[in-house]
Amino acid sequence: xxxxxxxxxxxxxxxxxxxxxxxxPEGRDIERALRTLGCQTPVPAVFIGxxxxxxxxxxxxxxxxxxxxxxxxxxxxx
Numbered sequence: 001x002x003x004x005x006x007x008x009x010x011x012x013x014x015x016x017x018x019x020x021x022x023x024x025p026e027g028r029d030i031e032r033a034l035r036t037l038g039c040q041t042p043v044p045a046v047f048i049g050x051x052x053x054x055x056x057x058x059x060x061x062x063x064x065x066x067x068x069x070x071x072x073x074x075x076x077x078x
Contacts, residue, residue, distance in 0.1 A: 001056040002044040008059070012069060013076040048072065 002018075009016045021027040021043065034045045037052055046053045048071050053059060062068040 001041075005044045005046060005056055005059050008063065009072070012072055014072050015077055049074070 006016060006018065019030075021030045024030060031043075034043075037045075039045045039052070039055060041055045044055055044059075046055065046059050053062065053071070059068065062071065
């Protein structure tokens, strides 16, 4: 699912910063912190402008209802 979100963001002209927590020495702590923030599924945990959006389901729902592009507009490369 992380791949799907990355592809979507690239198609929308955004180059996301990606942190691979499974390769991070403090990955388990990061995962626990994401769960305390409300992420049911800790990856992908998508933040836009420092605010937690959610996981794949939330990102796709925003995209389908037309709310994602306005959120991403300040971060688009083109």
